[in-house]
Amino acid sequence: MKNDIHPDNYRMVVFKDMSNDYAFITRSTAETTETIEWEDGNEYPVVKLEISHKSHPFYTGKLQLIDTAGRIDKFNSRYKSFKKK
Incomplete structure (x- = not known):
């Protein structure tokens, strides 16, 4: 193996994970x-x-709307x- x-x-x-307070430790x-x-x-x-595997819909099987940054309001x-008249 190469050095450095x-x-x-x-x-x-x-x-x-800030959406559900799940935490894990790794290197x-x-x-x-x-x-x-x-x-x-x-x-x-x-x-x-x-988002992590504890809150992602693919892994949980449930669709959750997480609007942590206020994206919908923005x-x-x-x-x-541009509302329709």
């Missing part, structure tokens, strides 16, 4: 400035996700002048 091709910041990171190089205290009492970097305010 792997990233230096490969560490344990918590990924948290990653994802950059983040936030941290969270995990179940084992240690503090780990956290990456916030909008769309309506942007195109409200």
Whole structure:
């Protein structure tokens, strides 16, 4: 194997689904400035996700409307002048 091709910041990171507060820990190089205290009492970097396998309709079998960024309101305010007469 070649030397010095792997990233230096490969560490344990918590990924948290913000739509349902599901979190899991795995090794990653994802950059983040936030941290969270995990179940084992240690503090780990956290990456916030909008969707994961616990909230995605393909895996859950249920269709859920998650409007975390106010996308529907943004769309309506942007195109409200184009209403039919």
